[in-house]
Amino acid sequence: MKPQQLTRIWPQHETVLLLFIIAEVTYFSLFGRRFCTVDNFTNIVRHSLEIGLLALVMTPIILTAGIDLSVGSTLGLCAVLFGKLWRDAGLDPWLAQICTIGIGGLCGACNALLIAQMKLPPLIVTLATFSLFRGLAEAITQGVDAFTDFPESFLFLGSGQLGQLPIQAWILSAAAIGVWLLVHRTTFGRCFRAIGFSPEGALYAGLPVRRQLALVYVLAGLVAGLASLTYTARFGTAKADAGTGYELFAITAVVLGGTRIFGGVGSVHGTLLGVATLAILNNGLSRLPNLMNIASELSGIVTGVLLLLALTASALPHWLKANQK
Amino acid sequence: MNLSQSIPGQIPLLQLSAVTKSFGSVSALKGVSFDLQPGEIHALIGGNGAGKSTLIKIVAGAHSPDSGSIKIHGHRVTQLTPSAARNLGIACIYQQPSLFPDLTVAENIALRLEKIRLFARVHWTNRRLKAVQLLKLIGADISPDTEVRDLSMPQQQLVEIACALGSKARIILMDEPTASLTHKEQERLFALVRTLRNDGVGIIYISHRLEEIFAIADRVTVLRDGESTGTTPVTETNPSALIKRMVGREVSTLFPPAESQLGPMVLSLRGLGCTAGGVKNITLDLRAGEIVGLTGLVGAGRTELARVLFGITPADTGEISLNGQWVVITSPQDAIALGIAYLPEDRRRQGVILEMPLSHNITLASHQRLFPRNWLRHTTEQTLAEKFIEDLAVKTSGAVALGNSLSGGNQQKVSLARWLATKPKLLILDEPTQGIDIGAKNEIHKIIRRLAKEGLAVLMISSDLPEVLGMSDRIAVLRGGTLAAILPRQCTAHQVMSASLGLKEEGVGA
Numbered sequence: 001m002k003p004q005q006l007t008r009i010w011p012q013h014e015t016v017l018l019l020f021i022i023a024e025v026t027y028f029s030l031f032g033r034r035f036c037t038v039d040n041f042t043n044i045v046r047h048s049l050e051i052g053l054l055a056l057v058m059t060p061i062i063l064t065a066g067i068d069l070s071v072g073s074t075l076g077l078c079a080v081l082f083g084k085l086w087r088d089a090g091l092d093p094w095l096a097q098i099c100t101i102g103i104g105g106l107c108g109a110c111n112a113l114l115i116a117q118m119k120l121p122p123l124i125v126t127l128a129t130f131s132l133f134r135g136l137a138e139a140i141t142q143g144v145d146a147f148t149d150f151p152e153s154f155l156f157l158g159s160g161q162l163g164q165l166p167i168q169a170w171i172l173s174a175a176a177i178g179v180w181l182l183v184h185r186t187t188f189g190r191c192f193r194a195i196g197f198s199p200e201g202a203l204y205a206g207l208p209v210r211r212q213l214a215l216v217y218v219l220a221g222l223v224a225g226l227a228s229l230t231y232t233a234r235f236g237t238a239k240a241d242a243g244t245g246y247e248l249f250a251i252t253a254v255v256l257g258g259t260r261i262f263g264g265v266g267s268v269h270g271t272l273l274g275v276a277t278l279a280i281l282n283n284g285l286s287r288l289p290n291l292m293n294i295a296s297e298l299s300g301i302v303t304g305v306l307l308l309l310a311l312t313a314s315a316l317p318h319w320l321k322a323n324q325k
Numbered sequence: 326m327n328l329s330q331s332i333p334g335q336i337p338l339l340q341l342s343a344v345t346k347s348f349g350s351v352s353a354l355k356g357v358s359f360d361l362q363p364g365e366i367h368a369l370i371g372g373n374g375a376g377k378s379t380l381i382k383i384v385a386g387a388h389s390p391d392s393g394s395i396k397i398h399g400h401r402v403t404q405l406t407p408s409a410a411r412n413l414g415i416a417c418i419y420q421q422p423s424l425f426p427d428l429t430v431a432e433n434i435a436l437r438l439e440k441i442r443l444f445a446r447v448h449w450t451n452r453r454l455k456a457v458q459l460l461k462l463i464g465a466d467i468s469p470d471t472e473v474r475d476l477s478m479p480q481q482q483l484v485e486i487a488c489a490l491g492s493k494a495r496i497i498l499m500d501e502p503t504a505s506l507t508h509k510e511q512e513r514l515f516a517l518v519r520t521l522r523n524d525g526v527g528i529i530y531i532s533h534r535l536e537e538i539f540a541i542a543d544r545v546t547v548l549r550d551g552e553s554t555g556t557t558p559v560t561e562t563n564p565s566a567l568i569k570r571m572v573g574r575e576v577s578t579l580f581p582p583a584e585s586q587l588g589p590m591v592l593s594l595r596g597l598g599c600t601a602g603g604v605k606n607i608t609l610d611l612r613a614g615e616i617v618g619l620t621g622l623v624g625a626g627r628t629e630l631a632r633v634l635f636g637i638t639p640a641d642t643g644e645i646s647l648n649g650q651w652v653v654i655t656s657p658q659d660a661i662a663l664g665i666a667y668l669p670e671d672r673r674r675q676g677v678i679l680e681m682p683l684s685h686n687i688t689l690a691s692h693q694r695l696f697p698r699n700w701l702r703h704t705t706e707q708t709l710a711e712k713f714i715e716d717l718a719v720k721t722s723g724a725v726a727l728g729n730s731l732s733g734g735n736q737q738k739v740s741l742a743r744w745l746a747t748k749p750k751l752l753i754l755d756e757p758t759q760g761i762d763i764g765a766k767n768e769i770h771k772i773i774r775r776l777a778k779e780g781l782a783v784l785m786i787s788s789d790l791p792e793v794l795g796m797s798d799r800i801a802v803l804r805g806g807t808l809a810a811i812l813p814r815q816c817t818a819h820q821v822m823s824a825s826l827g828l829k830e831e832g833v834g835a
Contacts, residue, residue, distance in 0.1 A: 206657035
């Protein structure tokens with residue numbers, strides 16, 4: 001087959017991912033124990049909200065050819081500070097929640113300042129704040145303090161139900177629609193891609209490159225703040241280790257969803273499919289009767305292989321074309 | 326003309342015969358012959374894009390010629406690589422010294438001279454002694470233990486020369502070695518160059534300063550559009566004759582005729598300067614319907630001036646008036662809002678985003694105007710893109726095609742469309758036809774003329790002399806970051822070149 005033909009019939013990344021999800025669900029329904037139940041799907045949604053939120057806001061960042069390794073740590077710091085504000089400062093829970101989201105925004109602004117204004121590389125800046133924010137969270141709690149006994153009104157954010165659906169489904173849908181519109185339907189999204197493809201080209205087109213870069217990192221901080229609230233409400237405790245490793249899950253989901261790590265190319269629906277693929281995989285593996293004990297190890301292996309396959313598949317048409325010449 | 330015939334029996338150090346080289350569709354050298362005798366300083370001059378850099382890169386082994394032969398010390402060389410060139414005794418001293426800033430002078434010299442042997446001991450003492458010896462030879466007062474980053478530009482140049490000496494180079498290429506030197510340093514360099522010549526070294530000396538060539542060179546070769554216009558002993562020529570050879574025949578009449586009616590004043594600059602950009606004291610007026618050509622040698626500050634006007638490196642002195650109002654421009658967004666458009670020089674990196682569809686590229690600078698509430702409107706975008714594709718006759722499969730599917734000329738049209746979509750009052754074009762085939766070039770010239778006729782003020786930066794002369798209503802010549810002359814439409818290529826080179830001549834002056 002000629003490469004041109006291959007490129008033409010080679011399906012969209014999102015389509016492949018959707019087919020894979022269908023295959024996953026079918027397989028686990030057939031071989032998993034109590035996989036295909038309403039309860040279990042509710043469970044999957046409940047557990048994937050925070051990673052979903054972080055992956056959503058990671059998408060515009062990677063579109064600008066950036067990266068944010070600090071979102072998980074921001075989540076942890078925000079969770080601890082929320083506990084502090086509510087229990088030790090005696091703030092009204094609602095006010096404490098708003099302040100927490102604001103603190104997330106400040107963490108994002110800290111990254112934004114260094115990346116957009118000082119023009120430092122995002123990988124290193126957020127590697128530093130990744131360490132810094134987690135360290136602060138541990139220092140504040142001295143590694144042992146945990147905040148518990150939150151009021152019912154707050155815990156609703158973790159275990160509540162609105163209509164037939166868990167609260168998480170509503171929050172995730174709202175965030176997904178918001179980020180989808182931002183990336184696909186506004187001039188901001190267009191700017192993110194332009195910056196990702198060519199920062200110099202974007203500058204010479206008169207785009208406000210610095211402002212746009214600042215925007216994506218601040219947005220990530222704000223949403224990490226929000227995720228810290230749902231996380232705390234879901235577990236009922238706020239500890240310094242909240243959201244450890246979530247930044248990597250989020251990046252995995254985004255890249256699996258077809259967003260190019262070098263920027264420019266990608267979609268928010270791709271990211272959502274990436275999140276779904278990983279969430280279903282994790283849940284399904286733990287329900288296979290004879291593999292239950294090694295589910296988490298297995299899920300690591302499968303995720304790694306999947307990511308490599310996805311990257312290879314998307315690079316294959318270009319590779320064939322290049323080698324043809 | 327050919328000195329190798331006038332000195333029978335002597336083998337030239339270097340002999341190039343009918344060398345050609347092209348990059349894509351652009352031919353940089355079209356059969357150039359050149360020779361260098363032992364004990365000779367051979368000057369190489371020519372306007373921007375004449376092929377000087379390509380020629381020296383071929384001699385240095387950085388480029389291989391498409392055809393033609395190279396003989397070094399009388400032997401034909403086929404595979405000339407940079408390391409082979411060095412082993413054959415060729416050394417290059419570029420305008421920007423290429424030393425490692427974090428290493429000391431002695432280490433830098435050693436890197437050039439010592440052979441690399443795995444696991445060999447480093448003889449620090451020998452290394453240092455060698456450096457001291459070489460530096461002393463050229464009379465440079467530089468400690469071998471200084472880190473290169475602490476040296477001034479002329480000092481770095483001296484280290485480069487020391488390297489060339491140490492490698493026992495018989496052929497030394499010097500590309501504008503005096504560009505950053507003071508008069509005194511220049512004198513010392515000249516003395517050194519003369520000593521080298523007396524030792525039988527051949528030196529190819531590239532410079533824009535004609536007076537230097539008459540002061541130091543033995544022969545001079547003038548390149549023009551990739552061709553050699555011949556080699557002459559300097560005693561048999563004069564600056565005016567050289568300039569004539571650099572600019573060539575009078576401009577052909579390929580350009581669309583000027584028929585603009587001048588409208589009101591659009592742009593006035595009063596003593597404009599920007600320290601970071603290296604532009605100072607520019608005073609210039611530009612009317613609606615007028616095309617002002619902005620020219621000068623590479624490094625004269627043309628692009629830098631455009632970047633000041635577009636807000637990339639904002640001005641720190643002087644004033645800008647736009648449509649009769651004093652304005653401050655601190656960012657490209659300011660500039661666009663004020664109706665200034667800038668078509669950048671590097672089409673592929675700055676002009677278009679190659680991986681984006683044409684429609685996205687065309688609307689990229691007009692988001693504010695087209696989508697005031699930040700919501701993209703697909704039909705508006707598509708209609709506008711299609712209109713421009715038709716208007717400017719962009720050859721493409723459609724508005725959804727990616728930028729990198731187009732030829733250079735069509736990419737340039739897309740870049741132009743992007744700026745016309747902003748509805749500008751002032752259009753700054755930076756080398757609008759560089760590297761574009763002749764057909765598309767002609768089309769772009771017609772478009773520029775049409776835009777001026779429609780009342781746009783155009784500031785056209787160009788190195789292409791015929792283009793500047795053929796398109797401009799007035800010509801502003803920059804030299805060393807400042808305005809050297811403003812010439813009327815009827816001026817000659819000779820006058821423009823003289824002003825660019827800083828030669829005083831009758832009929833030149835603001």
